[in-house]
Amino acid sequence: MPARPVFEFRTSAACTYNNNDPRCVEVATNVPGKVAVRSSVTGRTVEFTAAEWTDFLTGAKLGEFDVTA
Secondary structure, X not given: OOOOOOOOXXXXXXXXXXXXXXXXXXXXXXXXXXXXXXXXXXXXXXXEEHHHHHHHHHHHHOOOOOOOO
């Protein structure tokens, strides 16, 4: 069985992490062809291919996921 990749997570500079409300999303892009996203609260990780991540970012930049009040 191949070894599981070791992801090196980083938190966005836009995250206003504080100990009273530590909700941030962390992203790792150090494993070729993969992107991992995890919750700083639960530690749960979701993995994407590099192509899936690129498609997501493109949609986000175009406002595809904007929430209206």
